[in-house]
Amino acid sequence: MSKKLYIETLGCAMNERDSAHIIAELEEKESYALTNNPKEADLILINTCSVREKPEKKLFSEIGQYAKVKKQDAKIGVCGCTASHLGDEILKRSKSVDFVLGARNVSKISQIIHQKRVAWVDIDYDDSTYVFSQNHHSALxxxxxxxxxxxxxxxxxxxxxxxxxxxxxxxxxxxxxxxxxxxxxxxxxxxxxxxxxxxxxxxxxxxxxxxxxxxxxxxxxxxxxxxxxxxxxxxxxxxxxxxxxxxxxxxxxxxxxxxxxxxxxxxxxxxxxxxxxxxxxxxxxxxxxxxxxxxxxxxxxxxxxxxxxxxxxxxxxxxxxxxxxxxxxxxxxxxxxxxxxxxxxxxxxxxxxxxxxxxxxxxxxxxxxxxxxxxxAKQIGKIHQVLIESFDMQNLFLEGRSDTNKLVRIKDKESFVGSLCDVRITEVKGAQLIGKLA
The missing domain is CATH 3.80.30.20 (tm_1862 like domain)
Incomplete structure (x- = not known):
């Protein structure tokens, strides 16, 4: 059976992309399968942000929570910007952490998971020409x-x-x-x-x-x-x-x-x-x-x-x-x-x-x-081109983003997921535009 990987991603789109690289590397090279349940995971990763102080403080609380629910032999790893910033200090402050991997060292993930109590946080490391494993899950x-x-x-x-x-x-x-x-x-x-x-x-x-x-x-x-x-x-x-x-x-x-x-x-x-x-x-x-x-x-x-x-x-x-x-x-x-x-x-x-x-x-x-x-309010009556990203079958509405990055919801009985559709705006709710297919 495949080993299970649980990953929590904090911070920006760069961190999201780093997490996608980590997942693809571990799926292809280490036979991990992604899970949404940390209790069944063999490996728990926290991909961190340090741009502001609050997410950094949250890290050790998160580690403590995962340490309480993880399986006996499951590993916990800390990745990302806070990993780069604190390095060995994370290992000193938390005995539950098995390894620390910096934001500049993502390509080493399949190596470090086999290590115990190490921190690899070389910010001069260059993986700009490294070809990461491919995530084979199709996405819009x-x-x-x-x-x-x-x-x-x-x-x-x-x-x-x-x-x-x-x-x-x-x-x-x-x-x-x-x-x-x-x-x-x-x-x-x-x-x-x-x-x-x-x-x-x-x-x-x-x-x-x-x-x-x-x-x-x-x-x-x-x-x-x-x-x-x-x-x-x-x-x-x-x-x-x-x-x-x-x-x-x-x-x-x-x-x-x-x-x-x-x-x-x-x-x-x-x-x-x-x-x-x-x-x-x-x-x-x-x-x-x-x-x-x-x-x-x-x-x-x-x-x-x-x-x-x-x-x-x-x-x-x-x-x-x-x-x-x-x-x-x-x-x-x-x-x-x-x-x-x-x-x-x-x-x-x-x-x-x-x-x-x-x-x-x-x-x-x-x-x-x-x-x-x-x-x-000025958008009512205007037509936006929307990439349809999802279809709620129960409530019968489509949702997507306009060319101008506006969130648009369309009431419809059919799924047009993946299509670019012209939508006439009929209503506004907060930052969300509501319309119908033009």
Whole structure:
């Protein structure tokens, strides 16, 4: 009988893709089968996130819970960014953990499971040319890593410490993987990287010159591929060539995630983001002039050290001007190994009062909810092209995402899963659009 694997994935899409690689490697090389029940698993893996403090604190609680329910001989492994960050400390703090595997060492999963009480967390390890085992489960959507690591030095971010320097994955490997996805029935591909539009800056072996704009164009030439998405582009690298390809290529979905972080140019400078409020708004204006229906999402940090009320009002001003479709907003969380953490430790700057930060976050969220309601109401009567992803046979409705990444629900008696359908919007419920086939 196959051994059973249970895996919990915390954090971003990069972690989701790493988990998919881990599953495929263990299925093919170690004869594991996936289970949703940790009690029957022979191997329990926690793929962790360390971007903020809360998920990291949650880790040891999760380990304790799994240790209570696991089978007697089952192993527990910790993977991902917190694994990279804490390394041996996880083994010292929890006797229940058998091994620790860093985010940069995913390709070693089939080796480390045979080890006992070890931590492999080399952030300089290069597996950019490693060909992972293939997941043979067909899916409408597929995710592909196009780079690993990050070269940016944002003063709040721990990712360069956990995922190492940025290396681009060879274009031929990316194209091969995309073709395999499409051959197995995938209609939409999501390209992943810490800064996807910095692609091509560095390869670990000789490689033809190619940038992200050119990569997008080459992937779009694959027959049978209907949609391309990507996350996350860095506003600094959104040049005019990229914007034109993004606007004119019909296979590229007209939704983009642009991490703002702050609307204050002064705070952006302290964050070492490399762009100003004016540059960000200029890029938005350029894209919207070419794509009026463009959907824009963003990330915002509230309460970054020294943020004043005036700085926060600059962020609200960008929110009003751009009217983001999605906003992932958080109160600043100090992370070890970052420049801002050092400032705080050395008393070089002050941390924004927690109650003030909470109040600002609530104001931001409340205003965004109002904007979302106002803009979604304008969608009634409009037609969206939707990739149908699921069919609820009991309640008779279809669900999918529009080209602009809106969640759309359609009342219908037939399943059109896998089809691209035109849908006329008839109703709005929160962030969800409801419609009927046009």
């Amino acid at each position: 959507k597929g995710m592909i890593n196009i780079s690993i690591g990050c070269d940016k030095k944002c003063t709040y971010c721990i990712v360069p410490h956990t995922r190492g320097n940025e290396i681009s994955i060879p274009a031929d490997l990316i194209l091969q993987e995309a073709k395999r996805f499409v051959d197995s029935g995938t209609k939409e591909i999501l390209l992943l990287g810490q800064n996807v539009n910095n692609y091509g800056r560095r390869f670990s072996s000789p490689h033809r010159a190619i940038n992200f704009t050119q990569l997008l164009h080459e992937i779009s030439q694959i027959d049978g591929l209907e949609r391309i998405r990507f996350t996350s582009p860095h506003p600094l690298h959104m040049d005019d060539d990229f914007i034109l390809e993004f606007a004119k290529n019909p296979k590229i979905c007209k939704a983009i995630h642009m991490p703002l972080q702050s609307g204050s140019s002064e705070i952006l400078k302290k964050m070492k983001r490399g762009y100003s409020k004016e540059w960000f708004l200029n890029r938005v204006e350029k894209m919207r002039s070419l794509i009026p229906q463009l959907s824009i999402g963003t990330d915002i940090i509230v309460g970054f050290p020294t943020e004043s009320e005036e700085d926060f009002l600059e962020t609200l001003d960008v929110l009003e001007k751009v009217r983001f479709d999605t906003v992932y907003s958080f109160i600043y969380s100090s992370r070890p190994h970052t420049e801002a953490h050092y400032w705080l430790e050395e008393d070089k700057v002050h941390l924004v009062d927690e109650e003030i930060a909470k109040e600002r976050l609530n104001r931001l969220k409340d205003r965004h909810k109002e904007i979302l309601a106002e803009d979604n």
